Amino acid sequence: MTKYVYFFGGGQADGASGMRNLLGGKGANLAEMTSIGLPVPAGFTITTEVCTAFYANDRQYPAGLIQEVSEHMARVEQLMGKKFGDRTNPLLVSVRSGSRASMPGMMDTVLNLGLNDETIRGIIDQSKDPRFAYDSYRRFIQMYANVVMGLKGDILEDIFEELKEDRGVDLDTELTADDLKQLVGLFKNKVKETLGTSFPENPQDQLWGAIGAVFGSWMNPRAITYRRLNNIPATWGTAVSVQSMVFGNMGNDCATGVAFTRNPSTGENLFFGEFLVNAQGEDVVAGIRTPQPINMAGGDGSLPSMEEVMPESYAQLMTIQQTLEKHYHDMQDIEFTIEKGRLFMLQTRTGKRTATAAIRVAVDMVREGLISQKEAILRVSPEQLDQLLHPSLDPKAEKQVIAKGLPASPGAASGEVVFYADEAESAAREGRKVILVRIETSPEDIHGMHAAQGILTTRGGMTSHAAVVARGMGKCCVSGCGDIRVNYEKELFVATGGVTVKKGDMLTLDGSTGQVMLGKVPTVQPELTGDFGTLMGWVDSVRRLKVRTNADTPHDAKVARNFGAEGIGLCRTEHMFFDAERIMAVREMILAEDLEGRTNALAKILPMQKSDFLGLFREMKDLPVTIRLLDPPLHEFLPQTEAEIVDLAKVMKVPPQTLHAKVDSLHETNPMLGHRGCRLGISYPEIYDMQVQAIIEAACELVKNEGFSIIPEIMIPLVSHVNELAVLRKNAIRVADEVIARYAVKVEYLIGTMIELPRAALTADEIATEAEFFSFGTNDLTQTCFGLSRDDAGKFLPSYVDQEILPEDPFVAIDQNGVGQLIQIGCEKGRKTRPAIKLGICGEHGGEPSSVIFCHKVGLDYVSCSPFRVPIARLAAAHAVLLED
Ligand code: ADP
Ligand code: MG
Numbered sequence: 001m002t003k004y005v006y007f008f009g010g011g012q013a014d015g016a017s018g019m020r021n022l023l024g025g026k027g028a029n030l031a032e033m034t035s036i037g038l039p040v041p042a043g044f045t046i047t048t049e050v051c052t053a054f055y056a057n058d059r060q061y062p063a064g065l066i067q068e069v070s071e072h073m074a075r076v077e078q079l080m081g082k083k084f085g086d087r088t089n090p091l092l093v094s095v096r097s098g099s100r101a102s103m104p105g106m107m108d109t110v111l112n113l114g115l116n117d118e119t120i121r122g123i124i125d126q127s128k129d130p131r132f133a134y135d136s137y138r139r140f141i142q143m144y145a146n147v148v149m150g151l152k153g154d155i156l157e158d159i160f161e162e163l164k165e166d167r168g169v170d171l172d173t174e175l176t177a178d179d180l181k182q183l184v185g186l187f188k189n190k191v192k193e194t195l196g197t198s199f200p201e202n203p204q205d206q207l208w209g210a211i212g213a214v215f216g217s218w219m220n221p222r223a224i225t226y227r228r229l230n231n232i233p234a235t236w237g238t239a240v241s242v243q244s245m246v247f248g249n250m251g252n253d254c255a256t257g258v259a260f261t262r263n264p265s266t267g268e269n270l271f272f273g274e275f276l277v278n279a280q281g282e283d284v285v286a287g288i289r290t291p292q293p294i295n296m297a298g299g300d301g302s303l304p305s306m307e308e309v310m311p312e313s314y315a316q317l318m319t320i321q322q323t324l325e326k327h328y329h330d331m332q333d334i335e336f337t338i339e340k341g342r343l344f345m346l347q348t349r350t351g352k353r354t355a356t357a358a359i360r361v362a363v364d365m366v367r368e369g370l371i372s373q374k375e376a377i378l379r380v381s382p383e384q385l386d387q388l389l390h391p392s393l394d395p396k397a398e399k400q401v402i403a404k405g406l407p408a409s410p411g412a413a414s415g416e417v418v419f420y421a422d423e424a425e426s427a428a429r430e431g432r433k434v435i436l437v438r439i440e441t442s443p444e445d446i447h448g449m450h451a452a453q454g455i456l457t458t459r460g461g462m463t464s465h466a467a468v469v470a471r472g473m474g475k476c477c478v479s480g481c482g483d484i485r486v487n488y489e490k491e492l493f494v495a496t497g498g499v500t501v502k503k504g505d506m507l508t509l510d511g512s513t514g515q516v517m518l519g520k521v522p523t524v525q526p527e528l529t530g531d532f533g534t535l536m537g538w539v540d541s542v543r544r545l546k547v548r549t550n551a552d553t554p555h556d557a558k559v560a561r562n563f564g565a566e567g568i569g570l571c572r573t574e575h576m577f578f579d580a581e582r583i584m585a586v587r588e589m590i591l592a593e594d595l596e597g598r599t600n601a602l603a604k605i606l607p608m609q610k611s612d613f614l615g616l617f618r619e620m621k622d623l624p625v626t627i628r629l630l631d632p633p634l635h636e637f638l639p640q641t642e643a644e645i646v647d648l649a650k651v652m653k654v655p656p657q658t659l660h661a662k663v664d665s666l667h668e669t670n671p672m673l674g675h676r677g678c679r680l681g682i683s684y685p686e687i688y689d690m691q692v693q694a695i696i697e698a699a700c701e702l703v704k705n706e707g708f709s710i711i712p713e714i715m716i717p718l719v720s721h722v723n724e725l726a727v728l729r730k731n732a733i734r735v736a737d738e739v740i741a742r743y744a745v746k747v748e749y750l751i752g753t754m755i756e757l758p759r760a761a762l763t764a765d766e767i768a769t770e771a772e773f774f775s776f777g778t779n780d781l782t783q784t785c786f787g788l789s790r791d792d793a794g795k796f797l798p799s800y801v802d803q804e805i806l807p808e809d810p811f812v813a814i815d816q817n818g819v820g821q822l823i824q825i826g827c828e829k830g831r832k833t834r835p836a837i838k839l840g841i842c843g844e845h846g847g848e849p850s851s852v853i854f855c856h857k858v859g860l861d862y863v864s865c866s867p868f869r870v871p872i873a874r875l876a877a878a879h880a881v882l883l884e885d
């Protein structure tokens with residue numbers, strides 16, 4: 001019989017941290033903490049298999065589950081010396097969700113379950129504290145009504161606020177036991193009145209209601225959104241943990257808090273966290289009261305820290321956090337509660353961190369002997385590096401700082417102010433950059449946070465929802481900015497200094513300092529030394545794949561070299577044609593009536609192309625540079641508007657009608673599959689001849705005059721048949737050898753081709769007879785393999801991904817089963833003919849981690865990607881090696 005329920009308590013547990021697939025992260029780590037002797041309130045975890053079975057079976061539980069749960073509840077009762085539902089000595093529990101991947105705040109926990117009008121008597125008698133008892137009761141009704149019974153909005157919260165107003169108090173803690181008792185009655189009536197059902201009195205009904213709600217919440221829209229954004233499959237399911245309650249709200253010797261074993265923003269090895277005295281559960285995260293720092297080092301002195309207020313518990317917590325780091329060999333994010341001076345651990349998990357922190361923690365832990373260099377490399381995700389490679393605020397720039405909040409998630413962001421998540425999303429869809437400003441965020445705002453450049457909240461600390469989620473997304477966030485007052489109705493906020501910022505105004509956030517600035521502040525390039533440099537050094541010693549860049553200008557080439565590029569894998573020569581000065585000559589060339597006209601125009605372009613190549617070769621020194629000959633269809637260069645045609649006609653001294661006719665004649669129904677690439681080279685050999693001449697002349701000059709030893713790689717695009725390449729290769733050799741003879745120097749060069757059509761991949765053995773290298777052009781290869789045009793795919797591809805018809809956009813990550821097979825065949829057949837053939841990839845996939853790992857597996861020599869993705873590709877290439885062993 002399958003075991004569906006796993007016990008933990010009294011120093012023993014059925015589960016362990018390695019069982020997160022079955023018990024969820026929370027359940028697995030509660031078990032682990034119990035086993036290593038940490039103080040964890042006893043409980044049990046219902047497995048994720050129950051969740052899967054629940055959905056597979058029309059929302060029915062597997063047979064035997066109810067029996068198994070009640071046996072485990074009995075074990076908890078025995079250990080705690082209390083009884084669930086008992087009127088004199090009642091056990092109260094929390095019902096918590098937890099999936100394999102941590103989904104912070106995505107699913108709701110119910111606390112104090114088991115309270116009713118009878119068990120409350122027991123709690124009062126035992127605690128001798130009716131105020132506490134009724135506070136717990138009213139919290140329970142509020143949570144249960146919202147989470148389990150689906151009561152919408154703030155109906156109960158409003159009653160609560162009204163009562164506080166009636167009594168003339170600000171804080172919950174100022175209400176008396178009688179007030180809270182009255183609240184319980186008011187809440188229950190409201191529930192009945194609004195929902196038409198009574199609040200369940202029977203603890204068993206409460207328990208199964210809550211368990212059902214946790215499983216039900218796996219399919220709620222915000223959980224689905226979070227899973228989609230984080231690539232978590234729906235099939236994983238959630239586990240449910242039922243745990244005996246401990247109380248942080250029994251007075252001033254009680255508290256609850258959250259902490260990180262190191263600073264999750266900077267990575268500094270300093271215990272870091274926040275806590276609230278006399279509070280329960282999610283009060284810290286909710287941001288209703290301002291939490292106090294956990295230690296003196298983490299605060300600014302304005303509020304007393306736990307280290308000062310509860311020194312004994314702090315010392316104990318300090319020991320536990322060290323134990324946890326030594327045990328898990330990683331930074332932990334922990335939750336704890338102190339009941340009458342006794343500390344209990346309620347959660348531990350791997351702490352989410354910024355890229356800066358990830359690198360610092362990894363490098364530090366190697367130095368501390370906690371992990372190996374290999375582990376350190378695997379600790380940093382390639383995608384996360386992206387955060388570090390982008391600019392931060394220019395320290396020299398003028399800044400009009402209007403407010404300061406907490407530096408919750410670093411980076412710099414500028415954008416128009418918006419106040420609603422939906423608006424942030426629709427603005428982003430229109431390509432506008434926005435800053436989402438909220439009093440506080442909740443899981444309903446995730447889509448807007450995702451769409452915004454940065455997030456600003458007025459309430460909540462470093463562990464508030466906004467802060468945690470933003471750090472996870474790698475998004476700049478300033479939280480708890482009490483200096484501003486948000487007015488949602490008027491869609492504006494006012495800063496303490498009096499500045500009013502309206503929706504649509506430009507705002508800049510600095511998530512590393514917490515500063516909020518008016519207008520757009522200029523930025524500077526990132527620093528790539530220090531821990532980053534150390535880690536990348538380890539990365540480079542591990543990886544086998546080379547990483548080149550796609551660059552068309554000396555500037556891009558320079559940026560890429562700083563990022564560690566080892567050559568250029570793709571220079572698109574046509575990008576050099578769009579320059580304002582050049583486009584005229586290019587148009588003349590295209591529109592020329594005959595060979596002579598074309599040759600004249602090409603003569604004008606030649607020196608320009610040559611100077612481009614000189615610039616690129618110089619920047620790359622002796623690293624390999626692959627230059628692709630003209631690829632796009634000619635009409636892309638032509639004048640579009642009437643005015644442009646008239647202008648050009650004047651320059652060319654031809655009637656505008658002639659030009660019109662020519663432009664029309666170049667129109668194609670399907671340009672992607674039309675007269676482009678090597679097909680142009682066959683029709684107009686003089687174009688490629690000019691380009692080859694420019695490349696080889698540039699190389700010869702540098703070799704002859706400046707002592708370079710460059711080997712240019714000439715790449716012919718869109719080949720589908722070996723005969724195309726044979727013709728073009730012969731032409732290229734003729735031109736190149738003429739130039740070399742003229743300069744009387746020894747220059748080597750390679751001629752190769754893109755593999756970007758299925759036929760080329762399938763006949764790669766034939767094509768390799770004419771090619772010294774292949775570069776897989778996976779953009780076109782994806783288009784032609786799927787038979788879809790990327791430019792038109794926007795209408796349906798996103799919905800394919802949403803509906804999980806495709807696991808991912810194939811233009812983002814290589815479709816390994818389809819397009820990947822073509823690459824594999826191309827490699828195998830190419831190598832069969834020419835074992836030493838150089839193999840690379842130059843599609844945008846070259847900088848996408850899963851695609852880089854794929855390229856490593858099929859044995860390419862290098863990947864090539866945009867300059868900013870070079871470090872990402874280097875790291876992914878190292879991961880590829882380490883994941884192999
Ligand atoms: P989340 O996944 O949103 O973090 P949790 O299940 O961790 O939700 O619950 C939120 C908070 O509720 C915890 O941080 C903890 O403070 C409190 N909590 C949960 N279970 C208990 C318990 N048995 N006793 C006391 N507090 C609890
Ligand atoms: Mg997905």
Ligand code: MG
Nearest residue numbers: 105335346347
């Ligand atoms: Mg938690």
